[in-house]
Amino acid sequence: MDGPLVRAIGHLTEPHIVITIVAGSALGLFFGAIPGLTATMAVALLVPFTLYMDPVQAMVAIITVSAMAIFAGDIPAALVRIPGTPASAPYTEESYRMTQQGRGELVLGVDVVCSALGGLMGATALMAAAPLLAEFALQFTSVEYFWLAALGLSATVMIASSQPVKAAIAVLLGLLLSTVGLDITLGYPRFTFGQVELLNGINFIPAMVGLFGISEVLRNVLGGNLHFRVLRVKAESIFREVPKTLWRYRVNLARSGLVGVIVGVMPGAGADIAAWLAYAVSYQFSKEKDRYGKGHIEPVIDAGTANNACLGGDWVPALVFGIPGDPITAIVIGVLFIKGIRPGPEVFHQSLEWLYAVYLAFIVANLLMIPFGYIAIKTSSYILSVPRNILLPSIALFCIVGSYSINNSFFDVGVMLAMGVLGYLLEVAGVPIAPVVLGLVLGPILEKNFMFTMIKSSWDLSLFFGRPVAAALGLVTVAVWLTPLWGRVAGWLLPTLRRNLSV
Numbered sequence: 001m002d003g004p005l006v007r008a009i010g011h012l013t014e015p016h017i018v019i020t021i022v023a024g025s026a027l028g029l030f031f032g033a034i035p036g037l038t039a040t041m042a043v044a045l046l047v048p049f050t051l052y053m054d055p056v057q058a059m060v061a062i063i064t065v066s067a068m069a070i071f072a073g074d075i076p077a078a079l080v081r082i083p084g085t086p087a088s089a090p091y092t093e094e095s096y097r098m099t100q101q102g103r104g105e106l107v108l109g110v111d112v113v114c115s116a117l118g119g120l121m122g123a124t125a126l127m128a129a130a131p132l133l134a135e136f137a138l139q140f141t142s143v144e145y146f147w148l149a150a151l152g153l154s155a156t157v158m159i160a161s162s163q164p165v166k167a168a169i170a171v172l173l174g175l176l177l178s179t180v181g182l183d184i185t186l187g188y189p190r191f192t193f194g195q196v197e198l199l200n201g202i203n204f205i206p207a208m209v210g211l212f213g214i215s216e217v218l219r220n221v222l223g224g225n226l227h228f229r230v231l232r233v234k235a236e237s238i239f240r241e242v243p244k245t246l247w248r249y250r251v252n253l254a255r256s257g258l259v260g261v262i263v264g265v266m267p268g269a270g271a272d273i274a275a276w277l278a279y280a281v282s283y284q285f286s287k288e289k290d291r292y293g294k295g296h297i298e299p300v301i302d303a304g305t306a307n308n309a310c311l312g313g314d315w316v317p318a319l320v321f322g323i324p325g326d327p328i329t330a331i332v333i334g335v336l337f338i339k340g341i342r343p344g345p346e347v348f349h350q351s352l353e354w355l356y357a358v359y360l361a362f363i364v365a366n367l368l369m370i371p372f373g374y375i376a377i378k379t380s381s382y383i384l385s386v387p388r389n390i391l392l393p394s395i396a397l398f399c400i401v402g403s404y405s406i407n408n409s410f411f412d413v414g415v416m417l418a419m420g421v422l423g424y425l426l427e428v429a430g431v432p433i434a435p436v437v438l439g440l441v442l443g444p445i446l447e448k449n450f451m452f453t454m455i456k457s458s459w460d461l462s463l464f465f466g467r468p469v470a471a472a473l474g475l476v477t478v479a480v481w482l483t484p485l486w487g488r489v490a491g492w493l494l495p496t497l498r499r500n501l502s503v
Contacts (some may be wrong), residue, residue: 005499006358010430011056012364020057024064025368029376031065032072033383034391035082037216039069039271039432040327044212045395047205047331048402055339055354058377060361062335064225070271070308071115071373078107090279090299092196095294099233109238110245110297112373114253118305119366121257122264122312124439126319129265133320133327136349140323142456143464145321148447149475150322151440154437154480166431173426174439175446177202184444185451197411204334206403206416207440209495210489211433212327213399214420219427234502238377249301252282264313270326270434271307271314278306312362319343321331322445322467327434330441 011017024046031042042065049060073084078095088095098107140148153175157167180191181201192198246253256278263274282302283292292299314325315332322343323331333343341347347355376383403416423433457463465471 004352005356007353009359011353011357012060012360015107016365017057017060020053020061021064021364021368023296024061024260025068025365025372028065029067029072029372030383032069032084033075033376033380034386035076035080035084037395038085038212039066039073039087039312041212041216042066042069043328045206045398045402047208047335048405050335051205051338055341056357057338058335059332059354059358060337062328062332063361064365064368067115067119067308067311067362067369068372070311071112071369073241074111074115074304075108075377078104078111078385079380080384085272087275087310088304089272090275091295091305092176094296094299097142097293098297099298101295103295103297103400104233105238106241106245106264107297108233108377109242110300111242112238112245112370112377114301114304115308115373116366117253118257118260118308118367119369120363121305122261122309123359123366125261125309126312126315126362130316130319131348133316134345137320137345140321140469141467142344142449142452143467143470144444144473146453146464147470147477148317148323149446149449151477152317153438153442153446153482155436156438158480158483163430166429167435170426170431170433171439172433174436174441175430175443176439177207177436178440178443179218179447184448185455195411196369197409201444202440203407203412203415205338206304206412207419208331208334209399209403210416210419210421211423211437213395214417215427215433217396217399218420218424220392222424222440232381233377238374246295246301249298252285252298252302253305255281255285256302256305257309260309261300261313263306263317264310264325266325270328271310273309275303275307278302310360315358319347319358320345324438324441327437330437333441364454367406392423437483 012021021088027046028039028042031037032039043062046065047060050061070085070087070117073086073088074095076082076084077088077092078099081092082098083092084090095107095111098104153171157164157171178201180198182188182199183190189199229455259281260274262273263270263277270503279299279302282299286292286298288298310326311328314329317325318324318329318333320343322333322334336343341354343350399416399420400413403412404410423436426433426436453463465474
């Protein structure tokens with residue numbers, strides 16, 4: 001018996017993969033537990049190292065790092081009132097107040113178990129939904145892929161930011177950066193300014209490292225809080241009340257897992273959106289609304305489950321359509337292209353061994369989250385005490401070495417530093433960075449499929465609505481574009497109707 005599943009299991013038991021899982025877990029827990037160092041930043045810094053890994057090892061490393069980092073963000077939320085990652089922000093106040101009340105062991109125990117259960121729900125959804133969607137996606141043409149890319153960018157603007165205008169600016173900036181290099185159809189240089197190094201476009205890896213690595217270093221150095229007052233918990237008793245608590249809120253657990261998966265499948269949303277939405281849903285259905293904001297475990301269960309369930313959901317559009325579900329899967333798509341694996345429905349027929357390894361990596365990472373999470377909680381006071389004057393220069397050094405090692409080029413280092421400054425300036429202006437990344441990734445897909453469709457149809461725009469699936473995707477995309485207009489119309493129309501009816 002030597003099927004792809006058996007070979008995938010064999011890969012995950014190889015010594016170098018086991019070492020990768022352990023090292024990735026430690027890296028993810030460290031980056032998640034330090035406020036200001038996000039899961040996306042950890043994955044971005046990991047990318048240069050994946051160049052020297054085989055595809056299975058690279059995906060295992062990214063999955064392990066991201067899963068552990070999302071959970072670890074709960075630790076500083078409970079102990080220092082600062083979320084380690086944006087996905088922990090919705091329930092930071094609840095977690096910290098519970099720790100102040102002497103219930104820190106319960107909240108951290110719930111955090112680690114709900115994170116693991118949510119991650120397993122996301123992995124189950126990935127294994128169940130992705131193959132079914134892949135069969136459907138085999139019928140897609142350039143028209144459908146164009147609308148998918150457009151829908152992903154549009155959804156990013158509408159749901160990934162509380163300020164859609166700034167998110168739209170970020171998307172357009174990412175699209176502009178994606179046009180640097182040779183024109184896809186004519187082969188004419190664009191925005192290269194005579195630099196030979198830019199003919200192939202802006203190198204994806206230095207751009208990611210700069211946007212998420214250097215920008216965070218600059219933000220911490222120029223305005224971050226460098227010292228924390230850490231509350232203490234007894235790690236030995238964190239699981240004592242967890243089973244009883246989770247059984248009481250079992251409906252919340254299942255509901256939030258579903259919320260996380262659904263949000264994950266939506267392009268451009270991500271774990272932080274899933275956590276906020278789950279928190280809102282939890283409040284609406286709760287019978288104890290008066291306890292919210294005062295140190296209540298219910299929203300911790302809901303949001304903590306959803307943000308980890310979202311991780312598996314994010315991989316569904318990434319693997320099936322090549323459309324990233326969040327910034328982490330945007331990085332994943334870039335790594336896959338470098339490894340010669342093209343995300344899309346063909347993966348489910350041509351790369352089964354690699355695909356099963358990805359599924360198993362999700363399961364293993366979330367099962368290991370409980371013992372590794374326990375260790376992280378036990379050592380949390382040491383993790384949070386790492387001096388920033390050592391940590392931040394070390395991160396900057398990794399950014400520089402990693403960017404240089406890709407092509408042994410100082411030009412890539414310059415690109416990385418420039419993107420880091422750009423990312424910092426965008427954050428200062430309140431413009432989100434994630435839409436820039438998605439624009440950079442989806443820009444070539446959008447342009448290529450648009451031009452292919454135009455050439456095939458002799459510039460007949462009606463072809464974009466000529467197929468049933470394309471028409472449906474196009475109408476949904478246009479509806480997303482018109483969402484702000486509908487809000488304005490409703491804001492004007494409803495008061496007018498009320499006045500007329502009252503008369």
